[in-house]
Amino acid sequence: MKYINHVPEGDGFxxxxxxxxxxxxxxxxxxxxxxxxPKSYSGLPEDKALLVVVENGPFDxxxxxxxxxxxxxxxxxxxxxxxxxxLFLMDRTxxxxxxxxxxxx
Numbered sequence: 001m002k003y004i005n006h007v008p009e010g011d012g013f014x015x016x017x018x019x020x021x022x023x024x025x026x027x028x029x030x031x032x033x034x035x036x037x038p039k040s041y042s043g044l045p046e047d048k049a050l051l052v053v054v055e056n057g058p059f060d061x062x063x064x065x066x067x068x069x070x071x072x073x074x075x076x077x078x079x080x081x082x083x084x085x086x087l088f089l090m091d092r093t094x095x096x097x098x099x100x101x102x103x104x105x
Contacts, residue, residue, distance in 0.1 A: 001073075002064040002099035004051060013101060021060040022053040022086035031088035041071035049095030051088040054081075064099050 006013040007028040016024050025031040031051060038044055052063045052074055065071045074081075 001070045004062040004098045006098050006101050018059050021062050031090045034087040041068040048089045049092045053086040055084040
């Protein structure tokens, strides 16, 4: 599982806010919101990354499940996750770049 905390802005990047990450992704123009989850990880377009924004109360997190096992852990839980979530698709190359920024790579 990877995480995203930035979006492109101008010639660089800007941090996503602590709360309101879904709205910030929408406003960035770099992610397309999905109305429902994909049926399977293999059903995702190869050039797109799935982003899952989870509202945790005091903060939001943007998860990027980059393999089938992580996808299944999010969408096929034995106990449903009650936290509000918003789903997006983003260019995979951009998502990889942004995920690397989390760890300073």
